[in-house]
Amino acid sequence: xxxxxxxxxxxxxxxxxxxxxxxxxxxxxxxxxxxxxxxxxxxxxxxxxxxxxxxxxxxxxxxxxxxxxxxxxxxxxxxxxxxxxxxxxxxxxxxxxxxxxxxxxxxxxxxxxxxxxxxxxxxxxxxxxxxxxxxxxxxxxxxxxxxxxxxxxxxxxxxxxxxxxxxxxxxxxxxxxxxxxxxxxxxxxxxxxxxxxxxxxxxxxxxxxxxxxxxxxxxxxxxxxxxxxxxxxxxxxxxxxxxxxxxxxxxxxxxxxxxxxxxxxxxxxxxxxxxxxxxxxxxxxxxxxxxxxxxxxxxxxxxxxxxxxxxxxxxxxxxxxxxxxxxxxxxxxxxxxxxxxxxxxxxxxxxxxxxxxxxxxxxxxxxxxxxxxxxxxxxxxxxxxxxxxxxxxxxxxxxxxxxxxxxxxxxxxxxxxxxxxxxxxxxxxxxxx
Amino acid sequence: xxxxxxxxxxxxxxxxxxxxxxxxxxxxxxxxxxxxxxxxxxxxxxxxxxxxxxxxxxxxxxxxxxxxxxxxxxxxxxxxxxxxxxxxxxxxxxxxxxxxxxxxxxxxxxxxxxxxxxxxxxxxxxxxxxxxxxxxxxxxxxxxxxxxxxxxxxxxxxxxxxxxxxxxxxxxxxxxxxxxxxxxxxxxxxxxxxxxxxxxxxxxxxxxxxxxxxxxxxxxxxxxxxxxx
Numbered sequence: 336x337x338x339x340x341x342x343x344x345x346x347x348x349x350x351x352x353x354x355x356x357x358x359x360x361x362x363x364x365x366x367x368x369x370x371x372x373x374x375x376x377x378x379x380x381x382x383x384x385x386x387x388x389x390x391x392x393x394x395x396x397x398x399x400x401x402x403x404x405x406x407x408x409x410x411x412x413x414x415x416x417x418x419x420x421x422x423x424x425x426x427x428x429x430x431x432x433x434x435x436x437x438x439x440x441x442x443x444x445x446x447x448x449x450x451x452x453x454x455x456x457x458x459x460x461x462x463x464x465x466x467x468x469x470x471x472x473x474x475x476x477x478x479x480x481x482x483x484x485x486x487x488x489x490x491x492x493x494x495x496x497x498x499x500x501x502x503x504x505x506x507x508x509x510x511x512x513x514x515x516x517x518x519x520x521x522x523x524x525x526x527x528x529x530x531x532x533x534x535x536x537x538x539x540x541x542x543x544x545x546x547x548x549x550x551x552x553x554x555x556x557x558x559x560x561x562x563x564x565x566x567x568x569x570x571x572x573x574x575x576x577x578x579x580x581x582x583x584x585x586x587x588x589x590x591x592x593x594x595x596x597x598x599x600x601x602x603x604x605x606x607x608x609x610x611x612x613x614x615x616x617x618x619x620x621x622x623x624x625x626x627x628x629x630x631x632x633x634x635x636x637x638x639x640x641x642x643x644x645x646x647x648x649x650x651x652x653x654x655x656x657x658x659x660x661x662x663x664x665x666x667x668x669x670x671x672x673x674x675x676x677x678x679x680x681x682x683x684x685x686x687x688x689x690x691x692x693x694x695x696x697x698x699x700x701x702x703x704x705x706x707x708x709x710x711x712x713x714x715x716x717x718x719x720x721x722x723x724x725x726x727x728x729x730x731x732x733x734x735x736x737x738x739x740x741x742x743x744x745x746x747x748x749x750x751x752x753x754x755x756x757x758x759x760x761x762x763x764x765x766x767x768x
Numbered sequence: 769x770x771x772x773x774x775x776x777x778x779x780x781x782x783x784x785x786x787x788x789x790x791x792x793x794x795x796x797x798x799x800x801x802x803x804x805x806x807x808x809x810x811x812x813x814x815x816x817x818x819x820x821x822x823x824x825x826x827x828x829x830x831x832x833x834x835x836x837x838x839x840x841x842x843x844x845x846x847x848x849x850x851x852x853x854x855x856x857x858x859x860x861x862x863x864x865x866x867x868x869x870x871x872x873x874x875x876x877x878x879x880x881x882x883x884x885x886x887x888x889x890x891x892x893x894x895x896x897x898x899x900x901x902x903x904x905x906x907x908x909x910x911x912x913x914x915x916x917x918x919x920x921x922x923x924x925x926x927x928x929x930x931x932x933x934x935x936x937x938x939x940x941x942x943x944x945x946x947x948x949x950x951x952x953x954x955x956x957x958x959x960x961x962x963x964x965x966x967x968x969x970x971x972x973x974x975x976x977x978x979x980x981x982x983x984x985x986x987x988x989x990x991x992x993x994x995x996x997x
Contacts, residue, residue, distance in 0.1 A: 674890060
């Protein structure tokens with residue numbers, strides 16, 4: 336398999352979505368090398384708190400250390416006979432991990448603590464000074480503004496080098512808090528997509544699809560929003576979250592995308608999230624007293640709908656939500672969706688963004704229902720012999736490229752997919768994208 | 769047994785090639801000659817590995833009130849109401865279903881059982897009548913693409929218990945099981961309903977709050993819930 340033969344500047348071969356060998360190579364060359372999001376520090380506040388997390392094909396544990404500060408990311412596997420050490424998605428393991436099979440126990444940093452009848456290992460290669468007795472850790476763990484990442488590659492770009500300009504995702508989210516910090520809302524929406532992970536990544540910055548795919552919800556919400564406005568003079572913002580999906584093709588074409596190296600990207604803002612109601616004014620006053628006039632304006636005027644961190648993360652910083660992909664197989668992908676609270680911001684600001692979490696990102700979503708239907712059908716269509724290539728020709732050659740960053744002249748330009756596959760091909764050839 | 773007894777702390781004898789002699793060694797663990805604590809006895813659990821439900825271990829959950837406080841006629845009226853609601857869903861009579869709610873009625877499906885308030889908390893569904901109208905309008909639209917595949921549901925409602933009843937409100941709990949057919953795949957959803965009912969000006973029952981606890985609400989969802997459960 337030669338990845339460069341599958342990716343042309345304006346089209347890709349269908350097998351990149353359907354082929355098991357390609358999927359395995361993606362896991363090996365991309366997901367098990369790049370920095371993968373594990374979770375937010377506030378998910379594991381106390382020593383022994385853990386979350387099970389999958390990096391590529393590897394079941395891992397993110398755990399808070401005994402000092403209450405450090406965080407380790409460890410393979411969920413006892414080094415003795417391979418039994419998984421935690422069997423639950425989350426919990427607290429107390430002062431140690433204890434294997435349920437032969438009671439090997441480990442400190443929270445993964446180092447072996449005790450082995451029953453340890454003298455049985457005297458004179459063997461497996462004694463307590465052998466590092467093979469410890470739980471294997473992720474070679475690199477780092478965090479940025481409270482968001483924890485791990486890389487299963489010992490060498491490679493640093494977290495900040497990997498994120499590049501896309502680190503604005505976390506700055507934009509945290510800067511919106513008067514304290515510069517967010518904390519997790521401890522409920523995760525988890526949904527399985529019957530489709531390749533790449534559909535989600537493409538779709539996030541695909542500005543042509545909303546008014547087609549989400550027409551039914553956009554129109555229905557617009558009708559109710561209009562009636563409420565006529566009756567009360569204004570409608571709560573969450574009606575607009577839904578109705579705006581039915582904007583015209585021309586309006587969507589005016590929403591620019593910015594496409595960074597490594598496949599990361601930004602869809603610029605389009606929802607108008609700065610109403611001048613009393614709650615917003617109170618909130619903005621808090622920001623001004625924390626940061627001053629100029630910084631506050633800078634923070635609140637950033638034009639971001641969401642930021643994509645290729646190949647697995649979509650961060651909707653203005654509404655404090657994050658969607659993280661965990662690919663399962665070529666045609667199956669788990670998405671984990673989280674909401675964050677701006678520390679020090681009024682309750683009303685939290686509730687406003689919560690509506691997006693509940694209406695758009697929940698398992699009863701009136702939006703993604705139709706996305707998932709598209710991607711399922713795409714997966715089936717691409718498995719057929721009805722054609723071999725997937726077209727990304729829209730506005731090819733029309734984009735403005737400066738310092739390796741591609742700015743679309745049209746919101747609906749398929750530069751998004753072209754840029755993502757440029758990074759994909761590099762990773763698949765074994766280069767850092 | 770005629771072989772020598774060997775204390776468990778003793779070294780395991782080497783039998784060499786003499787299998788007959790090895791099999792004659794009889795080790796008995798336990799009894800008064802127990803040595804120092806080993807293995808599981810030595811491990812003081814510092815945590816419980818069990819998952820908690822409703823934020824607490826299962827044995828700490830309060831026992832449900834089992835007795836129905838309603839007289840037979842009220843009990844029957846409530847049952848008929850719940851069964852009608854289920855039939856309206858299965859028949860896709862969306863407006864008639866919405867009409868069962870009071871004007872300020874709320875349909876709520878929390879993410880986790882320990883959640884107590886619908887307002888301001890992460891939810892799978894949290895809909896007043898305006899949001900219900902959006903959902904109804906959406907699924908009825910010709911271009912609601914996810915509605916194109918054939919799908920049906922079948923609800924069973926049982927275990928109806930009227931927990932309290934006074935002049936203003938009736939609190940009812942029940943169990944449901946919903947099978948959903950989509951294309952050729954069947955999914956199962958089970959759980960409990962809690963209805964807070966009141967009477968409208970004509971004396972008819974109306975829903976002030978319907979809480980729906982899916983017992984699998986925290987498992988990952990394979991595809992989404994299109995409509996109310």
